[in-house]
Amino acid sequence: xxxxxxxxxxxxxxxxAAATVAVGLGVFALQQNMxxxxxxxxxxxxxxxxxxxxxxxxxxxxxxxxxSKTSLxxxxxxxxxxxxMPVEYTGILPDLFRDNQSVIATGHMDNxxxxxxEVLAKHxxxxxxxELKDAMAKAHxxxxxxxxxxxxxxx
Amino acid sequence: MTPELGQIxxxxxxxxxxxxxxxxxxxxxxxxxxxxxxxRPAAFGQGFFVVMAFVLLVWAFxxxxxxxxxxxxxxxxxxxxxxxxxxxxxxxxxxMLLWIFILNVxxxxxxxxxxxxxxxxxxxxxxxxxxxxxxxxxxxxxxxxPFGRLIPMxxxxxxxxxxxxxxxxxxxxxxxxxxxxxxxxxxxxSIAALLGGELEQAWVRWARPWTNIxxxxxxxxxxxxxxxAYAELGWGGWWFWDPVENASFMPWLVGTALIHAxxxxxxxxxxxxxxxxxxxxxxxxxxxxxxxVRSGVLTSVHSxxxxxxxxxxxxxxxxxxVGGSLLLYALRAPKVAGGKPFAVVSRESAILVGNLMFTVAxxxxxxxxxxxxxxxxxxxxxxxxGPPYFGLLFPLLMLPIVLLLPFxxxxxxxxxxxxxxxxxxxxxxxxxVACAIVAxxxxxxxxxxxxxxxxxVWVAVGVLLxxxxxWREMPRGRRYPAEMAGMLFAHAGVxxxxxxxxxxxxxxxxxxxxxxxxxxKTIGGYDFRFDGVRETQGPNWRADxxxxxxxxxxxxxxxxQPQKRTYTREQIQTESAIYPGLTRDLxxxxxxxxxxxxxxxxxxxxxxxxxxxxWLWFGGLMMMLGGFVSACDRRFRIRRTAIVDVAEPMRTSxxxxxxx
Numbered sequence: 001x002x003x004x005x006x007x008x009x010x011x012x013x014x015x016x017a018a019a020t021v022a023v024g025l026g027v028f029a030l031q032q033n034m035x036x037x038x039x040x041x042x043x044x045x046x047x048x049x050x051x052x053x054x055x056x057x058x059x060x061x062x063x064x065x066x067x068s069k070t071s072l073x074x075x076x077x078x079x080x081x082x083x084x085m086p087v088e089y090t091g092i093l094p095d096l097f098r099d100n101q102s103v104i105a106t107g108h109m110d111n112x113x114x115x116x117x118e119v120l121a122k123h124x125x126x127x128x129x130x131e132l133k134d135a136m137a138k139a140h141x142x143x144x145x146x147x148x149x150x151x152x153x154x155x
Numbered sequence: 156m157t158p159e160l161g162q163i164x165x166x167x168x169x170x171x172x173x174x175x176x177x178x179x180x181x182x183x184x185x186x187x188x189x190x191x192x193x194x195r196p197a198a199f200g201q202g203f204f205v206v207m208a209f210v211l212l213v214w215a216f217x218x219x220x221x222x223x224x225x226x227x228x229x230x231x232x233x234x235x236x237x238x239x240x241x242x243x244x245x246x247x248x249x250x251m252l253l254w255i256f257i258l259n260v261x262x263x264x265x266x267x268x269x270x271x272x273x274x275x276x277x278x279x280x281x282x283x284x285x286x287x288x289x290x291x292x293x294x295x296x297x298x299x300x301p302f303g304r305l306i307p308m309x310x311x312x313x314x315x316x317x318x319x320x321x322x323x324x325x326x327x328x329x330x331x332x333x334x335x336x337x338x339x340x341x342x343x344x345s346i347a348a349l350l351g352g353e354l355e356q357a358w359v360r361w362a363r364p365w366t367n368i369x370x371x372x373x374x375x376x377x378x379x380x381x382x383x384a385y386a387e388l389g390w391g392g393w394w395f396w397d398p399v400e401n402a403s404f405m406p407w408l409v410g411t412a413l414i415h416a417x418x419x420x421x422x423x424x425x426x427x428x429x430x431x432x433x434x435x436x437x438x439x440x441x442x443x444x445x446x447x448v449r450s451g452v453l454t455s456v457h458s459x460x461x462x463x464x465x466x467x468x469x470x471x472x473x474x475x476x477v478g479g480s481l482l483l484y485a486l487r488a489p490k491v492a493g494g495k496p497f498a499v500v501s502r503e504s505a506i507l508v509g510n511l512m513f514t515v516a517x518x519x520x521x522x523x524x525x526x527x528x529x530x531x532x533x534x535x536x537x538x539x540x541g542p543p544y545f546g547l548l549f550p551l552l553m554l555p556i557v558l559l560l561p562f563x564x565x566x567x568x569x570x571x572x573x574x575x576x577x578x579x580x581x582x583x584x585x586x587x588v589a590c591a592i593v594a595x596x597x598x599x600x601x602x603x604x605x606x607x608x609x610x611x612v613w614v615a616v617g618v619l620l621x622x623x624x625x626w627r628e629m630p631r632g633r634r635y636p637a638e639m640a641g642m643l644f645a646h647a648g649v650x651x652x653x654x655x656x657x658x659x660x661x662x663x664x665x666x667x668x669x670x671x672x673x674x675x676k677t678i679g680g681y682d683f684r685f686d687g688v689r690e691t692q693g694p695n696w697r698a699d700x701x702x703x704x705x706x707x708x709x710x711x712x713x714x715x716q717p718q719k720r721t722y723t724r725e726q727i728q729t730e731s732a733i734y735p736g737l738t739r740d741l742x743x744x745x746x747x748x749x750x751x752x753x754x755x756x757x758x759x760x761x762x763x764x765x766x767x768x769x770w771l772w773f774g775g776l777m778m779m780l781g782g783f784v785s786a787c788d789r790r791f792r793i794r795r796t797a798i799v800d801v802a803e804p805m806r807t808s809x810x811x812x813x814x815x
Contacts, residue, residue: 015511034530055539072746072759
């Protein structure tokens, strides 16, 4: 083999090997770390039953936030139009966490309540994450809101 | 009146940008000197008007011109003057103006320092920069006008996002944009080379200092951003694999590959097509990054909803730039390919492996970042990709690079000498193992920390051995040319960075605790005593300020005062308190009062003991320094005499090209 061909062969083999490893690992890692977003009513209808860890999105029900007297345990209820889900979280809640704030909590179900490992509230109080708005609209009407299609024909 | 002047300035700049993009490129094609000569004056004119527009917006902010919508949205009477200046790039419209402003800074620098370049090549480079300018100016004028009027004029404005009210924020966006936009210069050089069908590789040497400087700025910007996340976003993390961070990290990864590939192309002529492809990718990812962060595509995951025209424009612009340049690449790259062959054990191969790892890593980050968009388009549901995805893949991809790093300088171009490599490997390995064993006694057998010490020593010893070798073998004055010194700085930076990352990640101690005044908690050998919270006042905020006294074995260490600020529009912002040190940081952030009515009672607090965290930013700054130092190499200074030699055959080749 002449040097140019040999070099090309090495390059191609390297690329193929790297790509295979990367794709394999990538698919594996993606599968492990894809978190779906559900609203309380979707969870109650069983949509999340296949997912161990998922994200729960909705509004904090007014007056539902309770703090433990001795630890950092907080309990509150996340609601959407048709459902409610009690949530437990131990730790520091985000700055904007309050009644009627839209939040996304990551965690898992433990019997009838959701145990969160992370709670996010957006930094802008007028802002509701688009995906949450969509999910809530979907759960509510089971059809997407008109804004959902403006990116170019997503159903 | 000023806002209208700003708008007119932008329109004039757009017209000049059109002239700068069309005439010189056509001129270079037709070999018409008069048309090519338009490039520089047009660039100066465009620069003048863009600077004018930028200054006018700053002026509007400084003078509280709330009749301008953008000013009214992002500032108010209580905002201090320095934050009113940074408010210029506090939201979408202004940051686009900052982008075009910085593009013009680069263009002006290029117009000034390209006098020695061959006429046609310089015309093409400036022309390509002009095209980018046209795209951005049109985007600003048609979809994101920062000078739009607000009628009636409100008596007071809104507020700058409190997250942005921090000294770190004053220079983070401009620096990161210097990097993003700087890759447009490497891109323009590559496109110009493709357009002209350059057969010599001299253009790569002219492009190298520009790419190095852009890369160094981007490195600095990312370091600043990471620091800002650590200090300001409140919770002590330094990297979250958040889409906004990824947006700046992808061009960095490709840019790192690019500066190494450029070295190969310049010195050996190999990998030419690959170098061109990388510069196209680096700039495309910079564009994508700019838009992802600022257009709202990411915060509201899939929609371009805020303004459909904006989304459509972005999409079209990306398609034109990426698609157009890739098409040109497909047509022209075979012509510019070539170069000297190299063996498996050679510097080229090592750089190539590194390049592959960097590009695969960038692709991996891109996939993870855009996956929510893909999932949405394919109707898979609302998905997000968690940090563990990146956290697992990224170190694996970087491992080969770390392992190869010590050998880089020892490997010869073309064909390396295995004996020398074996010697280096043996020494570095011995040192790494010895240090790892010693370290194992200090870190309670934490594997990550031991690996961190070993990896850092491995890299550091490799760099040091080479420093010593040069010192011994070369005469004074020729030991460390700037290009090599930069490389050594940057590689040493990698070692320092590794220490910072792996030690702080594995040895940090965190605790979220509920503390009543007078209570003490012990973290990492330090005693944190909470002395309660009282109220305090700033120019445009009020805050609950806690006091935490830190002692170690009874000796006072620090008094820390974390705050929970409330800004004028009721936005809340956590200001952490950091007590820095070379071997550890202490970090305290206020959570929330346990009883909202009694802020003098118990609070939730986050306490951190973070060993060696500072090293990761210091390592990053070393890499940045390396980029700047390399760019100063005398070889990169274009001299008239040197140019004539290479320019002559090239011009004839260009002419030959044009005739066919």
